[in-house]
Amino acid sequence: MRGRNQQHWQGQFMGCGYRMTKPREEILGVMEKTMDHLSAEDIYLAVHKFYPNIGLTTIYRNLELLVKMELIVKFEFGQGKAKYELADQYSKKEHHHHLVCKKCSRIFDYSDFMEKEVRFLKDTEKGLSKKYDFQITKHLIQFYGYCNKCQKK
Amino acid sequence: MRGRNQQHWQGQFMGCGYRMTKPREEILGVMEKTMDHLSAEDIYLAVHKFYPNIGLTTIYRNLELLVKMELIVKFEFGQGKAKYELADQYSKKEHHHHLVCKKCSRIFDYSDFMEKEVRFLKDTEKGLSKKYDFQITKHLIQFYGYCNKCQKK
DNA sequence: TCCCTTATTGGTAATGGTTTTCATTACTAA
DNA sequence: TTAGTAATGAAAACCATTACCAATAAGGGA
Incomplete structure (x- = not known):
């Protein structure tokens, strides 16, 4: 399930000494396919379908990394849980x-x-x-x- | 330690079937005197000095009420804890x-x-x-x- | 290809701000 | 005074997120 940004992301990871792993690929894949604003748990559940071994910790850790790399953006809407979206330049939006x-x-x-x-x-x-x-x-x-x-x- | 809004607040509470209690008076007093953006815990500690029996629960409960009454405003700055300020019309700011x-x-x-x-x-x-x-x-x-x-x- | 180093992972436990529960106390109106 | 209800405080529960740690896997070099 390779998204159209896959190549670019691979490069981004490698360039920073990070690795393109399955969980990262799946997280980005899920975010690329949705128009929604997903919480960590939403993403966990979605990734879990293809990759049942995924741990919630891994989701949180990677979301943090992806925010730092500016591939995704984190939002707080005062609802007790953060939500995430693909950064503008990678998004359909x-x-x-x-x-x-x-x-x-x-x-x-x-x-x-x-x-x-x-x-x-x-x-x-x-x-x-x-x-x-x-x-x-x-x-x-x-x-x-x-x-x-x-x-x- | 009556602030200049005391009278008005008293009226606001009574008008809604609420009571002007010591904890409420102290919470508003603390907020009236500061220029800072206080967290629930900040407020708890400040009130605690004059009123050592105060419970943290009471602080949270009343902050929620005061927000609902629009006497104060709640902010989230993405720092893991909410902060509160007196509403514009009651504030020095x-x-x-x-x-x-x-x-x-x-x-x-x-x-x-x-x-x-x-x-x-x-x-x-x-x-x-x-x-x-x-x-x-x-x-x-x-x-x-x-x-x-x-x-x- | 096989190592070696180091990034990464997943499970579990812990954290910390906020809420809920519940028994007790304090007002207020009659 | 009394009944009814608001308000309180302590402790326990909640729940999103983070920390810890041992096990695993990716990528570079020989």
């Missing part, structure tokens, strides 16, 4: 942010209104990093509320 | 967002560039809620990176 439903906990991606956002972020990051001498590496923009099904109309 | 240092974990408030932000949020929230039929109640904007002391220059 465009660059996006999230709407989080406070009732059903579903996450909705959106890629709209990005021109405005990009302008806002550019200006703000520039201003902040100068004023506070703070080197910004990442921003987080999320909206919380009630989705279509969960709002009382 | 202006409306603000946060810079989070990935190295030393300190949180820096900023209130700059809000005109740009307000414009961006207004437009984006309007567009999103219409397009996705999503009722937005809250937004989260945070920047991560390295503070003055932690960046390698």
Whole structure:
């Protein structure tokens, strides 16, 4: 089950003295195939189907590594467990942010209104990093509320 | 140790069938006096000084209640523990967002560039809620990176 | 190909923030 | 005073994540 990024990933691992192992291949494979936001346990269960020997520890360890390598991104939506997505450049999805439903906990991606956002972020990051001498590496923009099904109309 | 919001809070509690108790008074008192972003444990330790019988459970329970009543706000900065601040209208601070240092974990408030932000949020929230039929109640904007002391220059 | 070194793994136990449970106490309204 | 209910504190439970450790496997060199 080789994804289209397989070659590239192999190179990334090797280049850093890491190895392309079965668990890593499966984790990335699962993430490549889904449009969802998966928790460590979700990934564990999915990988477990093809590779029943996998340990939950291995999932956590590799998720941490993959985040460090910037192949995937970790999100916290205030739901008690972290969720993971493939990094933009490896994903079928465009660059996006999230709407989080406070009732059903579903996450909705959106890629709209990005021109405005990009302008806002550019200006703000520039201003902040100068004023506070703070080197910004990442921003987080999320909206919380009630989705279509969960709002009382 | 009555804070300037005491009267108002008393009214808020009574109006909802809740009571203004000693633990609640102390928790709000601690939060009123600090400029920091306190964890449940921080608050526990601070309250414990004046009120040694306080239980950690009571802290958690009341923080949850105070969040629900919108007297305080809960933040998650990806540091494994939630932090709390007095809501804007009760706080000495202006409306603000946060810079989070990935190295030393300190949180820096900023209130700059809000005109740009307000414009961006207004437009984006309007567009999103219409397009996705999503009722937005809250937004989260945070920047991560390295503070003055932690960046390698 | 066979070693050798070192990365990697999986199971289990531990961690740590947060919640639940439950018996007790403290208000408040009648 | 009393009944009804809110609130508390201690201890136990929860649960996502991490640490530990012995066993395994991948890749480079001979």
